[in-house]
Amino acid sequence: MGTMTGNDSALVLDGNAAAGLLQEIFVLEITTAQIQCEACGSTEAVGSLRLHAAPMGAVLRCPHCDASLMTAVRTPHGRWLQITGARCLKF
Amino acid sequence: MILRQLYGACLLGNPEDAGNGASFFVRSATPEESIISMAQTPISRGFRSRRQEQTSKDRLPPGQYVTTDFPVLSAGPTPQTKLEDWSLALQLGGSLLGKWSWAEFEALPQTTIKTDIHCVTKWSKLDTTWQGVTFDDLLTAVGLAEPPEPYVMAHCDGGYTTNVPVEDLVGGKGMVVTRYEGFPIALAHGGPARLFVPHLYFWKSAKWVRRLRFMEEDERGFWESLGYHNYGDPWKEQRYDGD
Amino acid sequence: MIETRAAPVRRLEWQLAEVREIIVETFRVKSLLLHVPGWRGHLPGQHVDIRLTAEDGYQAQRSYSIASPPEDELLALTVEKVDNGEVSPYLVEDLRAGDQFELRGPIGGYFVWTVAMRGPLWLVAGGSGIAPLMAMLRHRCRRKVRTRALLLYSSRSLEDVIYREELDAMARCDPELRVVNTLTRKQPEGWTGRRRRIDKELLAEVCFPPDQNPKIFVCGPTSLVEAVSRLLVELGHDPLTIKTERFGPSGWAP
Numbered sequence: 001m002g003t004m005t006g007n008d009s010a011l012v013l014d015g016n017a018a019a020g021l022l023q024e025i026f027v028l029e030i031t032t033a034q035i036q037c038e039a040c041g042s043t044e045a046v047g048s049l050r051l052h053a054a055p056m057g058a059v060l061r062c063p064h065c066d067a068s069l070m071t072a073v074r075t076p077h078g079r080w081l082q083i084t085g086a087r088c089l090k091f
Numbered sequence: 092m093i094l095r096q097l098y099g100a101c102l103l104g105n106p107e108d109a110g111n112g113a114s115f116f117v118r119s120a121t122p123e124e125s126i127i128s129m130a131q132t133p134i135s136r137g138f139r140s141r142r143q144e145q146t147s148k149d150r151l152p153p154g155q156y157v158t159t160d161f162p163v164l165s166a167g168p169t170p171q172t173k174l175e176d177w178s179l180a181l182q183l184g185g186s187l188l189g190k191w192s193w194a195e196f197e198a199l200p201q202t203t204i205k206t207d208i209h210c211v212t213k214w215s216k217l218d219t220t221w222q223g224v225t226f227d228d229l230l231t232a233v234g235l236a237e238p239p240e241p242y243v244m245a246h247c248d249g250g251y252t253t254n255v256p257v258e259d260l261v262g263g264k265g266m267v268v269t270r271y272e273g274f275p276i277a278l279a280h281g282g283p284a285r286l287f288v289p290h291l292y293f294w295k296s297a298k299w300v301r302r303l304r305f306m307e308e309d310e311r312g313f314w315e316s317l318g319y320h321n322y323g324d325p326w327k328e329q330r331y332d333g334d
Numbered sequence: 335m336i337e338t339r340a341a342p343v344r345r346l347e348w349q350l351a352e353v354r355e356i357i358v359e360t361f362r363v364k365s366l367l368l369h370v371p372g373w374r375g376h377l378p379g380q381h382v383d384i385r386l387t388a389e390d391g392y393q394a395q396r397s398y399s400i401a402s403p404p405e406d407e408l409l410a411l412t413v414e415k416v417d418n419g420e421v422s423p424y425l426v427e428d429l430r431a432g433d434q435f436e437l438r439g440p441i442g443g444y445f446v447w448t449v450a451m452r453g454p455l456w457l458v459a460g461g462s463g464i465a466p467l468m469a470m471l472r473h474r475c476r477r478k479v480r481t482r483a484l485l486l487y488s489s490r491s492l493e494d495v496i497y498r499e500e501l502d503a504m505a506r507c508d509p510e511l512r513v514v515n516t517l518t519r520k521q522p523e524g525w526t527g528r529r530r531r532i533d534k535e536l537l538a539e540v541c542f543p544p545d546q547n548p549k550i551f552v553c554g555p556t557s558l559v560e561a562v563s564r565l566l567v568e569l570g571h572d573p574l575t576i577k578t579e580r581f582g583p584s585g586w587a588p
Contacts, residue, residue: 010165010279011582012556017397019442020346020383029343031444047444048577053166055212056294057317066168068250073318077333080318132393133350135386135435137428140394140420156392160418 015049018058021072022046025079028091036087039067046070046089150207151215152325158214163279166313170248170278170299177283179267181233182304183240189233193283199224199232202266204289209325211292221287223268226260229303240305244312245286248299253312254321255288255295257305264290267300292323292330343443344374348385351437353429354408359496362415363462364426365401367408370437375404378469379446379551379579382411382439386421396421399466399553399579400440403473412496414462445579447549449474453481454542458532458562460488460554463581464496467553471504471511480510484548486540487513488532488558491520514540532558534565544570553579 015031022030031047042064049060049069057073062085069085083089140156151157174193181188191199203222209215230238238257245253259265268287269276276282281298288295294314315321320329328334355367381399402410415426447455447470455474457467464487474481489495495515505513516528516536528536542548550571552562559580567573 010163010169012168013580013582014445014578016442016444016579017582019381019444020397020438023343023346023441027342029443031442045444047442050168052168053164054582056164056166056314056319059166061167068167071166071317073314075318075331075333077331078318082317132387132391133434133436134389135424136430136433138386138394138424139388139390140392 010052011054013051013054014047015045015051015060016047017054018051018060018072019047021058021074021079024074025072025081030091034090035069036089037062037065037067037069038085038087040065041087150217152209153328154213154330155209155215155325156213158216161216161280162210162212162214164210164212165249165279165298166251167249172248172283172299174283178301179284180302181229182302184305188235188239188305189229191232196224196267196284197269200228202228202263204263204266204287206289208289208293208296211294211319211323211325211330220272221266221268222270222273223266223284223287225263226257226265226267227263229267230261238305240307242306242309244304244306244310245297245300246302246304247297248301251297251299251313253286253295253297254306254310254315255286255291256309256322259288259291264288267303290324292320292325294319295323346383346438346441348436348438349373350434351384351409353431353433355431356429359412360494362426363412363494363496364415365410365412366425366429367402367410368437370409373409376400376409376440377443377446377448378403378473379466380440380442380469381466382409382437382441384411384421385436385438386424387436394421397441399469401465401468401472403469403476405473405476412462412465412468445551445553445577447473447551449477449479449481451549453483454546454548455481455483456542456548456550457483457485458488458550458552458554459485460532460558461490461494461581462496463552463554463558463579465553466579467551468497470551471501474511475504475508480508482510482542484512484540484542485514486516486532486537488516488518488554491517492522492525512540532562532565534568537562537565538569541569544572547572547575550576551579552576554581556580556582 019031033046034043035046036043050063051058051060053059059068060070061068067085071082073080177193178190179196180190201222202225205218205220207217208219241257243255243257266287267284269284284300286297286300311321318332320332320334323329349370351368351370353366354369357365359365381397383395383397385393385395387393398411400409401412413422413425416422459467501513505511518531521529552559559578563576563578566576
């Protein structure tokens, strides 16, 4: 109780794990979409991004430079999506 | 259709604005599951929250459950800032009101507090002990009797931000903490130093804090720009923007 | 290698799944065989979200990989009980045949393999990470396709190897399928198999070389997944041919 034992590392998952939330927003299959990082220019499938911050939301980061590419949050009042870190998405 | 609009907006927006929340609000077309009445949501026979076993109702804000472990939640990878490279600054406009190295920060008056913390993801941890420097003592250290502006934005390693009114930092309500239960705060939990504002939801107690910037007008931080409540009072259950 | 599916996906709706059968796989792992009315199929590797609601309205949501192939009528979820977990102890200890819970899916087109994608197929699993990979192997088996396939499966002990008999049987009757178990903490007397965590040497011994262009899927705890993918890249495999699925504790997802 007095120490920070247990799971002491933050949860990092693959973008594929955010598919449930993202698929509530996108009409096309999102995990196989190609996303280009604005910061470093590399392109990856959304499913292979690093997923942080579950369960508050999905912060999807570039596996090369850690820049945040896309963030999605589900709230009782609607869903939020931020994709300013992505240069573009190709479906 | 939506994607083209978003894409266009991405091109037009200044990438530097990302921190200030160039987000796009997508209003869902159908009612959220949470407002469907209990009669429609199937109950899972025999399921109950494990956390219910230790409820202390009068100490818990609405919708919260007690946990004995300490879940870690981060919007990004854990920064690995070495103590010799660490500093904390108070900023007003273009200048720094004060800046402390680790040794200097540790030499400031220390305060220990025992209190409860509440995460917006519904877990609460009771009777947690933290040690660090109060916001009041930071102001004193830079020769200020009062905060120069009404709002503060906390800036952290890794880019995380969160906004707090100064009223919620003064009078002992806010601190920058370096120890948990007597031990240095673990990196994954925000070490070496995190902001500590326990009367608000714990996303406001920003991990890896490096700079407190005074603002004349309120600006939304990271989660506040993405659908979470701007203020975050757990006793009023202000989890999301619109609550 | 990256598959682009531009087809629209069906809107995810919560459905009621009914537990038809519960199979004890190991001491802490059970498979739940579910009937989901109107289930329209899935691809091997996909997962579902499940949602449990307590009487006071408290809800918990988690993701679990589908362990059954699309050819099977019932949907199988293989759940490992995590100590102090909130959901997995309920699923593993309290759930009975006839119980129902909410489920939606299938989700995730990225971590998927079908026989149409060909091989060689190289699967690396740690613990309960075997679940989505088992869907792939079962699919391969149902379709009677002899794509060259290799499963490297890391478990703590022989008792912890999930689907052990089924994997042995699959490998026995299919010369194109190799199953390699490594037991990291405890080995039975007379064990001649591997007995260490997956390292570079083990991967180099038990592998398809890069020039054969294997489709690689790695699934399990984050630490294993990260170590293995890093080592595979060091061994010369193109990162684009490696797909990973990190399992958090007890199926956490946003």
